[in-house]
Amino acid sequence: METINDTKIKELKVIANSIRKSIIEMLCEAGSGHTAGSLGMTDIFTLLYFHTLKHDPKNPLWVNRDRLVLSNGHICPVLYATMAHAGYFPKEELKTLRKFGSRLQGHPHREFMPWVETSSGPLGEGLSQAVGMAITEKIYGGHKTIYALLSDGEHDEGNTWEAIMLASKEKLSNLMVIVDRNNIQIDGNTERVMPLGDLKDKYKEFGWFAQEVDGHNFWEINNAIYKAKNNKGSPSVIIAHIIPGKGIKEWENNYHWHGKAPNKEEAKMALEELDELGSSF
Amino acid sequence: MLNQNLKLNTKIFNQNPEGKSTSYGAGIEKVSTRQGFGEGLLKAGGDDENIVVLCADLTESTKANMFAEKFPERFIQVGVAEQNLASVASGMATMGKIPFIASYAIFNPGRNWEQIRTTICYNNQPVKIIGSHSGLSVGPDGGSHQALEDIAITRVIPNIVVISPCDAIEAKKATMACAKTKDPTYIRLARNNTPIITTAETPFEIGKAQIIFVPEIGLAHVGIITTGPILYKAIMAGRELEKKGIKVKVMNLSTIKPLDKDAVIVLAKETKNIVTVEDHQIAGGMGSAVAECLSEFYPTKIEFVGIKNQFGQSGTPDELEKHYEIDISNIIEKVQKILKRKI
Numbered sequence: 179m180e181t182i183n184d185t186k187i188k189e190l191k192v193i194a195n196s197i198r199k200s201i202i203e204m205l206c207e208a209g210s211g212h213t214a215g216s217l218g219m220t221d222i223f224t225l226l227y228f229h230t231l232k233h234d235p236k237n238p239l240w241v242n243r244d245r246l247v248l249s250n251g252h253i254c255p256v257l258y259a260t261m262a263h264a265g266y267f268p269k270e271e272l273k274t275l276r277k278f279g280s281r282l283q284g285h286p287h288r289e290f291m292p293w294v295e296t297s298s299g300p301l302g303e304g305l306s307q308a309v310g311m312a313i314t315e316k317i318y319g320g321h322k323t324i325y326a327l328l329s330d331g332e333h334d335e336g337n338t339w340e341a342i343m344l345a346s347k348e349k350l351s352n353l354m355v356i357v358d359r360n361n362i363q364i365d366g367n368t369e370r371v372m373p374l375g376d377l378k379d380k381y382k383e384f385g386w387f388a389q390e391v392d393g394h395n396f397w398e399i400n401n402a403i404y405k406a407k408n409n410k411g412s413p414s415v416i417i418a419h420i421i422p423g424k425g426i427k428e429w430e431n432n433y434h435w436h437g438k439a440p441n442k443e444e445a446k447m448a449l450e451e452l453d454e455l456g457s458s459f
Numbered sequence: 460m461l462n463q464n465l466k467l468n469t470k471i472f473n474q475n476p477e478g479k480s481t482s483y484g485a486g487i488e489k490v491s492t493r494q495g496f497g498e499g500l501l502k503a504g505g506d507d508e509n510i511v512v513l514c515a516d517l518t519e520s521t522k523a524n525m526f527a528e529k530f531p532e533r534f535i536q537v538g539v540a541e542q543n544l545a546s547v548a549s550g551m552a553t554m555g556k557i558p559f560i561a562s563y564a565i566f567n568p569g570r571n572w573e574q575i576r577t578t579i580c581y582n583n584q585p586v587k588i589i590g591s592h593s594g595l596s597v598g599p600d601g602g603s604h605q606a607l608e609d610i611a612i613t614r615v616i617p618n619i620v621v622i623s624p625c626d627a628i629e630a631k632k633a634t635m636a637c638a639k640t641k642d643p644t645y646i647r648l649a650r651n652n653t654p655i656i657t658t659a660e661t662p663f664e665i666g667k668a669q670i671i672f673v674p675e676i677g678l679a680h681v682g683i684i685t686t687g688p689i690l691y692k693a694i695m696a697g698r699e700l701e702k703k704g705i706k707v708k709v710m711n712l713s714t715i716k717p718l719d720k721d722a723v724i725v726l727a728k729e730t731k732n733i734v735t736v737e738d739h740q741i742a743g744g745m746g747s748a749v750a751e752c753l754s755e756f757y758p759t760k761i762e763f764v765g766i767k768n769q770f771g772q773s774g775t776p777d778e779l780e781k782h783y784e785i786d787i788s789n790i791i792e793k794v795q796k797i798l799k800r801k802i
Contacts, residue, residue, distance in 0.1 A: 317532060
């Protein structure tokens with residue numbers, strides 16, 4: 179995992195900006211879906227798919243690929259858009275999101291899109307599945323890294339904590355969790371719905387190597403991933419502080435955009451804002 | 460008489476259980492279906508190193524301990540966490556493994572139903588779900604631990620195969636057979652020692668029903684369809700009925716899903732009268748599956764022997780089977796009743 183220089187960071191910013199545009203276009207076309215979480219996680223997805231992951235978009239089922247489990251499947255617009263930009267399938271297909279017969283189901287389903295590692299949506303299950311993958315690698319002597327992307331809200335689920343304990347017990351140093359700490363869930367602010375407090379401290383108490391980063395700072399995230407990869411004897415978690423709706427000023431940190439898609443007018447305004455932002459890189 | 464073609468255990472008639480204080484007849488070899496699973500798992504694990512086993516603090520009770528001792532590197536103890544049990548197994552299956560997850564049926568597939576539905580069946584992963592201590596046979600532990608709904612909640616999920624073996628030998632065969640398939644599978648097991656009805660030579664195939672008991676001569680008046688160890692009671696009822704001049708066939712429907720529709724329809728066509736028998740709620744159970752099939756393809760009178768919208772309670776299995784009316788005498792009554800029914 180090489181460090182990244184300013185040129186690479188600029189390149190990633192440009193890609194992330196165009197992925198955000200795709201997300202807005204596809205959600206507008208679909209008429210429903212989760213906007214804030216998708217825009218919030220775009221920088222992390224961009225870094226993972228364009229720098230971190232061992233993968234091959236032209237050979238999606240390459241047996242030695244790293245595994246990426248998206249637990250909070252409702253932010254799949256960012257997964258689909260990033261995969262399309264990385265070359266897994268044509269960007270045109272993004273317009274079929276949530277439509278009948280589309281490979282891009284409202285929540286990821288591997289029967290329709292076999293290049294996603296798991297079908298997901300119901301919260302609290304993704305970490306367990308990633309733990310199962312990491313245990314398998316450990317038992318059978320593989321060298322893949324298993325990445326699991328979790329939302330903060332799904333830490334309300336007991337199942338998530340069952341998985342956190344098992345990962346620690348099994349000393350899964352091949353497991354890397356990135357938590358989307360955007361402080362919103364459907365009913366409002368996470369600390370009002372069900373206080374999560376200091377997630378970094380909680381993971382630490384459970385025996386994990388825990389770090390905290392600004393989830394929109396490529397250099398910081400990459401550095402944390404690098405440190406986590408060199409950590410031995412325990413699983414790693416990166417609590418990424420994310421601005422939901424990132425990129426569109428009016429939508430940022432507004433939980434009303436959690437489960438809502440933009441209409442044509444809103445999309446037009448947002449795309450113009452991103453165009454302006456893009457010209458400043 | 461026993462179906463000669465199936466090489467069944469003829470010694471099951473050594474003792475007539477009527478009037479005995481034990482649940483099943485004395486002098487008959489009795490082994491639990493969970494024991495058969497444990498032996499099958501050990502064998503399957505030796506044959507295929509891709510088999511992994513996960514338990515949730517009930518390793519010995521589910522008889523997965525034999526595998527755990529022989530193959531400790533392929534055994535994962537997840538603690539009392541059945542939701543994690545199911546979803547971790549799903550993750551292992553995505554990496555090409557065949558995970559068996561074992562616990563009590565009330566927790567697995569009870570507690571973790573949505574994880575089974577989404578992470579295992581929706582993903583169509585070959586995880587084998589083992590639910591022991593099903594039915595009233597749990598006895599003294601009481602109603603909280605008696606899974607009487609597990610067939611209903613599993614068979615409703617797409618992709619899954621549901622098997623309820625009649626004895627330890629069939630449980631062993633079912634375990635080894637499902638280890639070779641790609642299907643998510645639920646195997647329903649019981650705690651208590653129950654009669655050995657089949658033999659190592661009895662054929663077994665997932666999805667195939669078998670006629671275990673047939674009239675000495677001629678066609679049957681009633682078809683009794685059973686699943687699980689209660690098959691023994693149906694055989695005993697069949698013998699009693701024969702003495703009364705009522706000829707029956709008894710079917711072992713060990714695979715509940717996919718249902719062997721052809722076999723069920725053939726039995727209904729011959730007898731025009733079907734009685735289903737199970738240690739499970741009538742609602743949603745094996746009898747319901749039979750009724751769904753026959754009402755669509757060959758409408759037939761059906762009587763159901765099973766639990767009638769109640770929870771269980773503490774007691775010996777014998778006492779409970781009498782109280783909840785799933786005993787030999789209840790099967791006989793239902794057969795006599797259906798023969799009096801016009802429609």
